Amino acid sequence: MARAKNLISAALTAENITKTKTHIGEIETELPFLIALPAEEKRRMNAMGQKSVEYVNLALTGAESFPQYLLPSFKKDEFKKDVTLIRDLQGIRTSVASLLEKLDDTIYGASVDAMQAANEVYDYLKTAGEKDAAVKALVSEMRKRYDHKDKKPADPNKPADPKKPADPKKPDTPKKPGTGGDPDIHLPEE
Template sequence: MPYQNISAKLTDADVQAIKDALATIEAKLPFLVNLTVEERRKLFKMGNKSHAFVSNSLTAAQSNRGILPASFNVDEFVSDYQLATTLNEIHFGLQQLTEKVDDTLMAVSSEAMSSSLTVYDYVKTAAKKTPGLKAIADQLGERFKAMRAKAPKETTAA
């Protein structure tokens, strides 16, 4: 659906239902881990190109258990592969949802910022003639104070 001005509301009940659904998802995945950057760097990665390799290796392991050392656990390999495949499907769905939430958040945040800039412009203009608005204009102007201070000064060539 093409982006247009978003005018939507989430009720408190909707927000709670979403939070509950997220908690349910997390509860169904009690084995999830948090890796450090260093741990992530050290791990083998199984992307799309490696998926066929892993699948074929699994088939080879299941068909030729006799060539593998006794310490190699084929059943654990099967379990890891199946879980990776399932988590990949879940991950894909979550990525799509996350992208939609991110895009919608960006859009409605932009709308709110645009409205705020309009209000700020009117407050600045009205503050020149309306008592009590100067303090509000100054407060709103704090948002841009650092930007004005960092603005490069124009130099004139002699």
């Protein structure tokens, strides 16, 4: 069995890891105002999305051009500060998102390489296991990765689950291309 091309060949030293984590800590120190909102709280809020950027910018222009029509309690300077912060953080976020995507792809590539190597070792050891009991025991443990429990036969009297596709070979939602169906690692969806 010919092994496919190695996608990544790299190693991190303890010093690399420490320096990287230190730099990440320095970034967080430079941005001490960053917050983490619970998902439930975010769902209850009305936040600016891509479609609202122009609306918010026009509102800021209106607040700056016609302050006489705003209530005295309206904090125009805070509004402008928020809009500027959004713009500035978006630039930083783009760089961080690009880095995160590279980290995810590198982890994925290394996991592909590791699975290919593991499958190759498994194939070699299967043959050796015919002559060596210790190898045979290891191969038996490795085989569990691919063992699938038999499913119970469907009850013909039970109505079909509307959430499940009629044909399991044709799911209602397409799989992400290149995932191979049953990946060992799960990366964030795009």
